Structure formats: C-alpha cells, structure tokens
Amino acid sequence: MDLREDLAVLAEEARSLASAEALAAWGEGEPLLASPLLPWASALLAVLWVASLVAWAAWGFASAALLVSAANVCFSLYNRRRVRSAVSAAESATGDLPLLAGVLARLERERFAAPRLVELREALQSQGWPPSRWIAGLNRLMEYLDSRRNLIVQSLEPFVFWTLQAACAVEGWRKRTGPAVRRWLAAVGEFEALSSLAGYAYEHPADVLPEFVEASPCFEAEGLAHPLLSDREAVRNDLRLVDDLRVLIISGPNMAGKSTLVRAVGVNAVLAQCGAPVRARRLRMSPLAVGASICILDSLQGGISRFYAEIRRLKQITDLTRGPLAVLFLLDEFLQGTNSQDRRVGAEAMVRSLVERGAIGLVTTHDLALARIVDDLAPRAANAHFEDRLEDGKLLFDYRLRPGVVETSNALSLMRSIGLDV
The missing domain is CATH 3.40.50.300 (P-loop containing nucleotide triphosphate hydrolases)
Incomplete structure (x- = not known):
C-alpha cells in the first residue's frame, strides 16, 4: 500500500510517456561528441588562455594573450554546430530526470517476494551505482549545462568552453550508461502497471478473478x-x-x-x-x-x-x-x-x-x-x-x-x- 501511494504521488508530476521514450532513444543513440580528445583539448586551451592573461598582466605579453584568445575562438566556432546538436538532443530528452530518480530510488528501497517483482527489481541493478544515482548524476550534469545561460558564463564561453565541457560530460554519461536506460524505464513502467492493477483489485474486492x-x-x-x-x-x-x-x-x-x-x-x-x-x-x-x-x-x-x-x-x-x-x-x-x-x-x-x-x-x-x-x-x-x-x-x-x-x-x-x- 505504501509503495503504491508513493508511486502515485510521484507519477502526478510526470509529463508524458513521450518524454520517457525520448530519454530511452537518446540513451541508445550514438554520442555526437565522440572524440575522447575533445574535452582534454578544450581544457588545455582554457588553461592556456587563463595563463596568457596572467602573463599579460604580470609581464605584458599581450601578443601571447591575443594569439591564444584567437585560437580559442576559432576552436569554439569549429565545434559550435556539434555542441549545439548535442545540447539540443540532451535537453529534449531529459526533462523528467528528478522524477525518474525519485521513482527509481523508491523502488530500490523496496523488498519483494513475488517472483516477477523480484525479476523486475533485479533489472534495476547496474554497474557500481544503483540506477537512481546514475540518473541523479545525469541531472546534475544537465544543471551544470544549463548554467551556460548565465551572462558571465556567456561572455567567457568562447575562451573557456563551458558548454562544450558540460556537453562532453553528458555525452560521456550517455556512452557509458545510456544503453541501460530503456531497461530501467521498462522495469519502472511494469512496476507502475502492476501497481495500478493491484490498486484496482484492492478497491474492488467484490470483483472476481477469471x-x-x-x-x-x-x-x-x-x-x-x-x-x-x-x-x-x-x-x-x-x-x-x-x-x-x-x-x-x-x-x-x-x-x-x-x-x-x-x-x-x-x-x-x-x-x-x-x-x-x-x-x-x-x-x-x-x-x-x-x-x-x-x-x-x-x-x-x-x-x-x-x-x-x-x-x-x-x-x-x-x-x-x-x-x-x-x-x-x-x-x-x-x-x-x-x-x-x-x-x-x-x-x-x-x-x-x-x-x-x-x-x-x-x-x-x-x-x-x-x-x-x-x-x-x-x-x-x-x-x-x-x-x-x-x-x-x-x-x-x-x-x-x-x-x-x-x-x-x-x-x-x-x-x-x-x-x-x-
């Protein structure tokens, strides 16, 4: 009874089944920022840019600062289209992450005796962390990505690659954990369906089994x-x-x-x-x-x-x-x-x-x-x-x-x- 009530309360915030399918499809898709060198190169260029500013302020190396700044802007423009595509795909698929993390966490705390429920509970097992922590981690990455709308971040974006770094982190999560998302969502969906049927049976004791x-x-x-x-x-x-x-x-x-x-x-x-x-x-x-x-x-x-x-x-x-x-x-x-x-x-x-x-x-x-x-x-x-x-x-x-x-x-x-x- 407590589990059914908790799931009902959490489900009231759900947007639609379409968002769940979008998340599953996104998780199974090929990463758009697949190069492992991209986050390292962007991090190195960002560090060089900061170092060039320090050198300019301390020793007057203005030409070095201008050269590194120009290189960073070119790097940012070169990758802008791929970054935008990756960000757009991630944002359109990850709208209900806090809700999904909450549902998964609630199911992970429950202990079941029925064989089918035990099987579904085992489907929620994952490498290292439970699924709720993986989804919560993705939600934190999306919040980090969302901070690119800050005016200060926007002004520094061509030089420190905030959006690119965040998008690479999200794509790394997608490559590592994304293929398991559909299995988690299928298990959650079946749990919810069985919970609904159990609720119907509880509320209609006079109805008979066929x-x-x-x-x-x-x-x-x-x-x-x-x-x-x-x-x-x-x-x-x-x-x-x-x-x-x-x-x-x-x-x-x-x-x-x-x-x-x-x-x-x-x-x-x-x-x-x-x-x-x-x-x-x-x-x-x-x-x-x-x-x-x-x-x-x-x-x-x-x-x-x-x-x-x-x-x-x-x-x-x-x-x-x-x-x-x-x-x-x-x-x-x-x-x-x-x-x-x-x-x-x-x-x-x-x-x-x-x-x-x-x-x-x-x-x-x-x-x-x-x-x-x-x-x-x-x-x-x-x-x-x-x-x-x-x-x-x-x-x-x-x-x-x-x-x-x-x-x-x-x-x-x-x-x-x-x-x-x-």
Missing part, C-alpha cells in the same frame, strides 16, 4: 458489467461466445446499452489477461487478442474519412487473426459511411471471414438488415437485442440483453423529446 482455459476460443461471462460503472448504475448481463456460437449480432434502439456491452466485454477481457479481477460474477475465457472498431473518427489533417479510417481498423483486426492467439472482435455500428447495400454485403463478408479464421465476437447495429447475417452463419451466429419502452411520454431502458432481433425503434421518439419537428 478462469482461463486452453480449449477452443471462448468468452463466457455471468453477471458482466463495465468496470467504470458503479454497482448502483451497472446492469449485469450474461454472455456466451464459444466454438459452436462464435458471433452475436446485437440490435437495439439508441441508448439501450449496445455500445456499453461491447466496451464491457473488451475492457474485462483486457483486465483478465493482465491478471486483474473482472467486473463479473464469473468469467471463463481462453487467451484472446482483442480487436475493436469503436468510435472511429475521421481526420481532417490526415485527409482520412471516417469510412476509410474504419476499414483500416478492420484490416488491422483481420491481420490479428494471423497471430498466435484467437481474436475477440468487437464491431460497434461498423461500416456506416456507405450505402445500405454495400454495408450489408461488406459486413457479412467481414464477419464471415473473421469466423472462418477462428475468431469470436460481437457486432452491434441499428440496421436490421445486418441481422440477416445470422441466416447464413447459423448456428455459429445468433441475434440478440436490447429494448426500450415508452411510459408517460418518457423512454425507459432496462439494459437487459435478450435473444432475437429487436422489434422497436426510438430514433423518432428521441428527436421529438428534444423538440425537433418530426
């Missing part, structure tokens, strides 16, 4: 609900997808619960395979790769219509069937961006292809013509539906999944309920 089977693809749930709905709000449903019944075509009116059920199946399948408890009274399933087409959006910037974005997603789901796991497909109101004839033909072909590839799944629709897919795929496919009812001018939903095709529609009633003239 039962896994190695048989043909199956997803059998009793009392399934969406994890984000409270017990007071959630209406639980039973669901069965097995070898002899691979597809449910779910019809129903707007707001009746079709999309929520599809999401509940997907989220619980993912939670189950993460080792977390699920929002159900019982869940029995085989290992499954989840492929979903839900809330697909167009992209003005990318020049992609909603229909094209959706068929690209369907291609990704189809490609999943070539993998080692059977696929659980979840298609919510798919292929809406075309005419009804093409939609029916395309939907039937898509569902048939997935079933023949060994997949199981759900398809939701308002178009009752799609419910006829079952006629050609039976008994491997079946219809189910949600209902609504009108009482005292109000639409009411019970969110119960029933067998068969829906017989009512509420689109016009919903339009009238908000004052549209239809």
Whole structure:
C-alpha cells in the first residue's frame, strides 16, 4: 500500500510517456561528441588562455594573450554546430530526470517476494551505482549545462568552453550508461502497471478473478458489467461466445446499452489477461487478442474519412487473426459511411471471414438488415437485442440483453423529446 501511494504521488508530476521514450532513444543513440580528445583539448586551451592573461598582466605579453584568445575562438566556432546538436538532443530528452530518480530510488528501497517483482527489481541493478544515482548524476550534469545561460558564463564561453565541457560530460554519461536506460524505464513502467492493477483489485474486492482455459476460443461471462460503472448504475448481463456460437449480432434502439456491452466485454477481457479481477460474477475465457472498431473518427489533417479510417481498423483486426492467439472482435455500428447495400454485403463478408479464421465476437447495429447475417452463419451466429419502452411520454431502458432481433425503434421518439419537428 505504501509503495503504491508513493508511486502515485510521484507519477502526478510526470509529463508524458513521450518524454520517457525520448530519454530511452537518446540513451541508445550514438554520442555526437565522440572524440575522447575533445574535452582534454578544450581544457588545455582554457588553461592556456587563463595563463596568457596572467602573463599579460604580470609581464605584458599581450601578443601571447591575443594569439591564444584567437585560437580559442576559432576552436569554439569549429565545434559550435556539434555542441549545439548535442545540447539540443540532451535537453529534449531529459526533462523528467528528478522524477525518474525519485521513482527509481523508491523502488530500490523496496523488498519483494513475488517472483516477477523480484525479476523486475533485479533489472534495476547496474554497474557500481544503483540506477537512481546514475540518473541523479545525469541531472546534475544537465544543471551544470544549463548554467551556460548565465551572462558571465556567456561572455567567457568562447575562451573557456563551458558548454562544450558540460556537453562532453553528458555525452560521456550517455556512452557509458545510456544503453541501460530503456531497461530501467521498462522495469519502472511494469512496476507502475502492476501497481495500478493491484490498486484496482484492492478497491474492488467484490470483483472476481477469471478462469482461463486452453480449449477452443471462448468468452463466457455471468453477471458482466463495465468496470467504470458503479454497482448502483451497472446492469449485469450474461454472455456466451464459444466454438459452436462464435458471433452475436446485437440490435437495439439508441441508448439501450449496445455500445456499453461491447466496451464491457473488451475492457474485462483486457483486465483478465493482465491478471486483474473482472467486473463479473464469473468469467471463463481462453487467451484472446482483442480487436475493436469503436468510435472511429475521421481526420481532417490526415485527409482520412471516417469510412476509410474504419476499414483500416478492420484490416488491422483481420491481420490479428494471423497471430498466435484467437481474436475477440468487437464491431460497434461498423461500416456506416456507405450505402445500405454495400454495408450489408461488406459486413457479412467481414464477419464471415473473421469466423472462418477462428475468431469470436460481437457486432452491434441499428440496421436490421445486418441481422440477416445470422441466416447464413447459423448456428455459429445468433441475434440478440436490447429494448426500450415508452411510459408517460418518457423512454425507459432496462439494459437487459435478450435473444432475437429487436422489434422497436426510438430514433423518432428521441428527436421529438428534444423538440425537433418530426
């Protein structure tokens, strides 16, 4: 509990996953200031410049001071582009170093008994120092590099090479320790994920652990609900997808619960395979790769219509069937961006292809013509539906999944309920 709370507090300061990936990629990259002679040459020239100033002040050797100053300026200009590139790359990748050092230090202090946690803890071992000290050391180097913005340092920069020296130190850290950063970040990421799952399990003691089977693809749930709905709000449903019944075509009116059920199946399948408890009274399933087409959006910037974005997603789901796991497909109101004839033909072909590839799944629709897919795929496919009812001018939903095709529609009633003239 203490570890989870400490990680949660530290994670509140995190900027994004992109910064972690940038740090890992930077650590694996080739140093931009690779020459081992560069820091020594710059240090020697800086010392000579100081000595020339002393000689000028003590004995009047002005020509020597001017000559060394000119040489240092030329050296600085010659290396300026490489130094700027190295500094820019380091600064763009090292924004969250204090946070990372704190998380690593907290994990290094913890002692674990679970085998996987012990393995992750061992992944944080490093040469000489623990990872938290290496990251803290890099942070100090970056602070030293950042001091180049001081006005006094800027005025002396062409002669003492402050930025070059700091950049060489950072690049030396990168060459020596950088390749280990991705391993540390991966271990921290898995710790954080496991901590989140443990927190979820602790906060939902009534949820159950799933039962896994190695048989043909199956997803059998009793009392399934969406994890984000409270017990007071959630209406639980039973669901069965097995070898002899691979597809449910779910019809129903707007707001009746079709999309929520599809999401509940997907989220619980993912939670189950993460080792977390699920929002159900019982869940029995085989290992499954989840492929979903839900809330697909167009992209003005990318020049992609909603229909094209959706068929690209369907291609990704189809490609999943070539993998080692059977696929659980979840298609919510798919292929809406075309005419009804093409939609029916395309939907039937898509569902048939997935079933023949060994997949199981759900398809939701308002178009009752799609419910006829079952006629050609039976008994491997079946219809189910949600209902609504009108009482005292109000639409009411019970969110119960029933067998068969829906017989009512509420689109016009919903339009009238908000004052549209239809």
